[in-house]
Amino acid sequence: xxxxxxxxxxxxxxxxxxxxxxxxxxxxxxxxxxxxxxxxxxxxxxxxxxxxxxxxxxxxxxxxxxxxxxxxxxxxxxxxxxxxxxxxxxxxxxxxxxxxxxxxxxxxxxxxxxxxxxxxxxxxxxxxxxxxx
Amino acid sequence: xxxxxxxxxxxxxxxxxxxxxxxxxxxxxxxxxxxxxxxxxxxxxxxxxxxxxxxxxxxxxxxxxxxxxxxxxxxxxxxxxxxxxxxxxxxxxxxxxxxxxxxxxxxxxxxxxxxxxxxxxxxxxxxx
Numbered sequence: 247x248x249x250x251x252x253x254x255x256x257x258x259x260x261x262x263x264x265x266x267x268x269x270x271x272x273x274x275x276x277x278x279x280x281x282x283x284x285x286x287x288x289x290x291x292x293x294x295x296x297x298x299x300x301x302x303x304x305x306x307x308x309x310x311x312x313x314x315x316x317x318x319x320x321x322x323x324x325x326x327x328x329x330x331x332x333x334x335x336x337x338x339x340x341x342x343x344x345x346x347x348x349x350x351x352x353x354x355x356x357x358x359x360x361x362x363x364x365x366x367x368x369x370x371x372x373x374x375x376x377x378x379x
Numbered sequence: 380x381x382x383x384x385x386x387x388x389x390x391x392x393x394x395x396x397x398x399x400x401x402x403x404x405x406x407x408x409x410x411x412x413x414x415x416x417x418x419x420x421x422x423x424x425x426x427x428x429x430x431x432x433x434x435x436x437x438x439x440x441x442x443x444x445x446x447x448x449x450x451x452x453x454x455x456x457x458x459x460x461x462x463x464x465x466x467x468x469x470x471x472x473x474x475x476x477x478x479x480x481x482x483x484x485x486x487x488x489x490x491x492x493x494x495x496x497x498x499x500x501x502x503x504x505x506x507x
Contacts, residue, residue: 282468285461288490292497295450298441299500302434320430324423331419334412341409369423376430 270348273355277333280326287323317377321370328365332358404463411460415453422453442504450501458494462487 267275290312297308312319336354339345345354395401425446429437440446465486473479 278468281461281464284457285465288458288461288493288497291454291457292493292500295441295454295497295500295504298434298438299503305434305437320426327419327423331416335416338409338412369427373427373430376427379431 269352269355273333273358277330277337280330283326284323284330287326290319290323320373324369324373325366328369329358329362332361332365404466408460408463411456411463414456415460418449418453418456421449425449438504438507441501442507444505447501447505451498454494454497454501458490458497462490 293308297304309316336345336358339354340351345351398404425440429440432440441450466483469479469482469486473482
């Protein structure tokens with residue numbers, strides 16, 4: 247009796263350290279994570295616009311603060327917004343009652359990932375172009 | 380027994396649910412999302428074209444009628460959308476009622492203040 251209690255034979259599932267999230271739940275939590283990150287990004291957006299409205303001095307302070315990591319933050323913002331944008335469209339399609347079956351939802355998910363990649367590369371390329379010129 | 384579960388309840392009859400908001404939260408989240416399908420690409424374009432530009436160029440561009448309009452509309456849609464989204468996240472993860480209400484009120488206050496600062500800043504640049 248006591249021995250059975252100490253050595254558990256039945257499977258413990260899903261074990262979080264070895265359990266790999268399937269594509270759909272992984273994409274779902276990524277939508278939420280990018281959404282929360284973008285919400286924090288509104289802080290920077292408000293600061294940027296307020297600094298512009300205040301004057302060159304305030305804008306210099308903003309620029310100096312953003313300079314070391316500003317490029318990386320901008321990169322993260324673009325990649326996050328690209329994901330939230332593409333996956334958000336999939337959510338809007340789901341809302342119409344389409345692509346709700348497992349197979350079609352996964353196909354749409356892969357389409358989202360492809361669109362995300364294309365959008366990200368395009369935005370980063372455009373950003374690098376304007377940065378260089 | 381079966382009659383009580385199959386007959387329409389009061390909340391169904393009134394169509395507003397326990398929060399008295401009906402489907403407004405869901406619907407407004409979708410409407411602001413659709414608005415940003417147009418506004419977000421324009422806003423990204425605005426930000427990208429201002430990379431590496433000096434103060435005067437940035438202030439002039441955001442002060443222009445078109446780009447200023449884009450910025451204000453994006454601020455309204457994105458801050459509203461952020462509020463609706465973060466509200467769901469908070470309701471999901473904070474179980475304690477007092478802590479949940481306090482967090483929701485702080486969230487609303489912060490986003491209203493930040494949104495006003497952002498939108499009025501653009502307006503000031505447009506009127507400058």
